[in-house]
Amino acid sequence: MKSFELYEPTTVQDAVGMLDKFGATGKAVGGGSDLIGGIMKDWVTGKGMPIPVQVVDLTTIPDLKGIKLSSDGAHIGATTTLTEVIEHADLQNTYPLLTAAALSIASPLIRNFGTLGGNINQRPRCWFFRGEDFNCYKKGGDFCYSVTGDNRYHAIIGGELCYIVHPSDTATALLALNASANLSGPQGNRTVPFDQYFHGPREDVLTENVLKPNEVMTEVIIPTPAQGTKMAWTKLKDRQVYDFALVSVAAAFTVDGSGNWQDGRITLGGVAPVPYRAQVVEDALKGKNVQQTIKQAAAQIRTVARPMSLNAYKVDIAQGLIERTVLQALG
Ligand SMILES: Cc1cc2nc3c(=O)[nH]c(=O)nc-3n(C[C@H](O)[C@H](O)[C@H](O)COP(=O)(O)OP(=O)(O)OC[C@H]3O[C@@H](n4cnc5c(N)ncnc54)[C@H](O)[C@@H]3O)c2cc1C
Numbered sequence: 117m118k119s120f121e122l123y124e125p126t127t128v129q130d131a132v133g134m135l136d137k138f139g140a141t142g143k144a145v146g147g148g149s150d151l152i153g154g155i156m157k158d159w160v161t162g163k164g165m166p167i168p169v170q171v172v173d174l175t176t177i178p179d180l181k182g183i184k185l186s187s188d189g190a191h192i193g194a195t196t197t198l199t200e201v202i203e204h205a206d207l208q209n210t211y212p213l214l215t216a217a218a219l220s221i222a223s224p225l226i227r228n229f230g231t232l233g234g235n236i237n238q239r240p241r242c243w244f245f246r247g248e249d250f251n252c253y254k255k256g257g258d259f260c261y262s263v264t265g266d267n268r269y270h271a272i273i274g275g276e277l278c279y280i281v282h283p284s285d286t287a288t289a290l291l292a293l294n295a296s297a298n299l300s301g302p303q304g305n306r307t308v309p310f311d312q313y314f315h316g317p318r319e320d321v322l323t324e325n326v327l328k329p330n331e332v333m334t335e336v337i338i339p340t341p342a343q344g345t346k347m348a349w350t351k352l353k354d355r356q357v358y359d360f361a362l363v364s365v366a367a368a369f370t371v372d373g374s375g376n377w378q379d380g381r382i383t384l385g386g387v388a389p390v391p392y393r394a395q396v397v398e399d400a401l402k403g404k405n406v407q408q409t410i411k412q413a414a415a416q417i418r419t420v421a422r423p424m425s426l427n428a429y430k431v432d433i434a435q436g437l438i439e440r441t442v443l444q445a446l447g
């Protein structure tokens with residue numbers, strides 16, 4: 117691995133100032149499991165993606181760590197580790213969906229130092245993107261190797277130009293929980309709902325979200341769920357010890373006294389370049405008895421799926437997993 121300069125700021129303002137000064141060769145780091153252990157060690161580079169020279173460690177900033185629950189919901193600092201998220205009793209009680217999603221990530225070792233901010237902002241796992249010999253669109257090149265290559269793990273929804281699937285399990289769960297991210301940059305702070313945080317390749321193929329290179333994600337805010345909200349998380353993976361999602365589903369919704377869908381979200385991971393909100397399924401459930409309608413509503417995912425040559429199997433999994441997750445949430 118190429119050597120790099122490590123910076124250890126103690127305030128968000130200093131970190132932002134450093135990133136602003138370093139430009140394209142500067143990178144924020146949380147636990148480093150993706151940036152250092154993946155991107156930099158494996159030399160994942162291209163003309164739109166230089167190997168970082170200056171690495172700005174965010175874990176030396178005390179303000180970025182910790183979990184607080186208040187009247188408006190939960191505030192989780194971006195450098196809080198995944199294990200700290202999993203072990204927090206109030207989060208377990210109020211947002212069991214997030215706990216389950218975080219627990220399904222990687223291995224205990226990675227969860228012990230991988231941070232929430234790092235998990236949300238990790239780069240995609242497309243094997244062409246991670247291979248140093250493939251200068252694809254996402255690295256500033258002029259080709260997508262998944263179109264003619266092995267695309268068994270690629271997108272079945274919303275892929276054009278680039279067919280990655282968003283790798284973050286917490287992002288899928290946070291989207292279902294209607295969460296937002298606080299970002300801090302040279303121009304000040306801004307709050308971006310996760311509905312608007314991620315973008316597909318058509319908006320910008322080089323990035324997966326709206327975070328600017330000189331911005332830091334400082335915290336995630338999850339609103340307090342409505343009384344009686346039902347939640348569940350399921351994730352299907354190839355290798356059971358640890359693996360990224362073939363397909364994952366997060367459901368958070370309310371029903372009325374007759375079991376009819378009132379409000380809520382169903383989101384999917386492993387299927388699209390962004391954590392995907394399955395509005396076609398939600399629409400099919402609106403006002404209807406969830407138990408009786410879910411089978412037919414889950415099938416609506418087929419109307420938006422455009423599988424590639426080797427991944428049509430994911431459409432069946434998505435349909436089945438949506439049904440299973442919603443029924444699990446109903447208990
Ligand atoms: C073997 C293995 C298996 C894995 N399995 C899964 C899985 O099943 N599900 C899953 O979701 N993930 C999985 N991951 C990914 C893992 O969860 C992430 O690597 C980890 O959560 C990232 O956290 P980190 O703090 O180490 O990130 P880092 O490597 O520090 O950062 C990742 C990226 O986010 C940026 N970043 C980090 N924090 C901030 C911030 N606060 N503000 C702005 N930018 C920031 C960095 O610049 C970098 O680009 C796996 C990883 C490995 C190595």
Ligand code: SF4
Nearest residue numbers: 242244252260278279
């Ligand atoms: S899917 Fe995206 S990341 Fe993968 S090869 Fe195609 S352009 Fe590159």
